[in-house]
Amino acid sequence: MSDFKSIFSTPLEVEAAAPGRVNLLGEHTDYNDGFVLPTAIPQQTIVQLGYSADQAFHFYSHELKEQVDWQPSGTTPAEFARYLVGCIRSLEETGISVPPLNVFVASDVPIGSGLSSSAALEVAMLRGLRSLLNLKLNDVQIAQLGQQAEIHYAGVQCGIMDQMASSLADPVHMLFLDTRSLDRQILDLPENSEILVIDSGIPRTLAGSGYNQRRAECEAAAKQLGVKALRDISDPATVESLPEPLRRRARHVVTENNRVLEAKQGVSADRFGELMNASHASLRDDYEVSVPGLDQLVAILQQTPGVFGARLTGAGFGGACVALVQPGQAETIAHQTLEKYQQQGFQGKILVPESDRSIR
Incomplete structure (x- = not known):
């Protein structure tokens, strides 16, 4: 089984994770400034970060068995790496400098099932960057940066629900979210269910x-x-x-x-x-x-x-x-x-x- 050290031969610095989500009620309401009621699922995406030995970023997906090397002066790569680059670029647009990194991704969030595997990847990556670079970002800002990464670098005109759920929800509660104001409340699941x-x-x-x-x-x-x-x-x-x-x-x-x-x-x-x-x-x-x-x-x-x-x-x-x-x-x-x-x-x-x- 591959791991960070066997892929990159450099030290692992930080690890972060984020869950996928399932929406219980409130479908197609988030881009109408409406109300949603998602919950996190147990499956998570894990991102491990370390410093690159050269001037390039190196991204590896354990599930895809695929490595993508990216020069900051180059174009945005395809597939899973575009979400990671989107997170890096979205941070840089706020004035934060991100050094060249090695990034190892492992996930059991199902892809293509509507459970927000992309949001889990974005939030996990941004949590990792927050920890590695000691950034003063709260969980709402993490979600907002993830949304910007998806819109501008993955080309998906998504609402904020997926990233907010991945950043703020847990698997045993519901997250009520007003997608206009971002007012939110953690609620219990219905009793005996x-x-x-x-x-x-x-x-x-x-x-x-x-x-x-x-x-x-x-x-x-x-x-x-x-x-x-x-x-x-x-x-x-x-x-x-x-x-x-x-x-x-x-x-x-x-x-x-x-x-x-x-x-x-x-x-x-x-x-x-x-x-x-x-x-x-x-x-x-x-x-x-x-x-x-x-x-x-x-x-x-x-x-x-x-x-x-x-x-x-x-x-x-x-x-x-x-x-x-x-x-x-x-x-x-x-x-x-x-x-x-x-x-x-x-x-x-x-x-x-x-x-x-x-x-x-």
């Missing part, structure tokens, strides 16, 4: 184009309604005058924000599950970001005893589903669900609780 996340096995091939289209539709809806963002509308009836599909897009955002605000007040596991079910229906019908396989997986979960509620999580068009289930039942429910899902011609995998087992 636990979280189950299953990868649908459907790649998110349309997420990029669909995401950008939905974002543009929301901006158009807000403009027609005369508000800065759809978060400024709280009554769903207000959007009924909009032309299609703007009416349905706006209705999802308004009702989704209301679901998050209700959950924030503290509700039972049964009620939280109802809110999750309503969220999926809204994402499927009004926002149109689900696909048949995701709908099948969610329907199986919703019909399984011990499941309070289930929905797609992440941008949609594939990826993962999240469910709230009775405590101690997640593994059993997951295997029952995956067996039925396989019978319908799909291949899924348990992501949380941590498992690399799938129905083959």
Whole structure:
């Protein structure tokens, strides 16, 4: 097994880690200045840093078995290294000088499942740089720098939710976040419940184009309604005058924000599950970001005893589903669900609780 010393032959100076996240409620609301309710997942990305023996940066991914060498005068590299370079450049834009480094990355955060592997990498890298260089950065600033890295160097016009969740959340609480003000609150999960996340096995091939289209539709809806963002509308009836599909897009955002605000007040596991079910229906019908396989997986979960509620999580068009289930039942429910899902011609995998087992 490779490690920092065997790859770089230089001393390891610091190690930092950050988790992926799953969003329980509040999908496609963050870029509308709205409210979200994510939690961290147990899987983490670990970044190890040491000083380079030359004037170049050297990045190594343990999972990809790939090394990227980068000269600061060169262009931004591709793949995983672009996120690391983005973090370095974002720091430098604040006036902080970053010396040439060796960077070793290891991660068990699933890639391409909508669990924010990129945010985990950014936050872990920035935490490592904070420690190595003794920087006075708080956790919100870490998240903001990670978001800038993703927007400007990875080319993803993301909201702030993923980086804030990776930087501030933990796996046993929910993070309520107002994405406009960044006001936040750590909340308990509904009593007598636990979280189950299953990868649908459907790649998110349309997420990029669909995401950008939905974002543009929301901006158009807000403009027609005369508000800065759809978060400024709280009554769903207000959007009924909009032309299609703007009416349905706006209705999802308004009702989704209301679901998050209700959950924030503290509700039972049964009620939280109802809110999750309503969220999926809204994402499927009004926002149109689900696909048949995701709908099948969610329907199986919703019909399984011990499941309070289930929905797609992440941008949609594939990826993962999240469910709230009775405590101690997640593994059993997951295997029952995956067996039925396989019978319908799909291949899924348990992501949380941590498992690399799938129905083959």
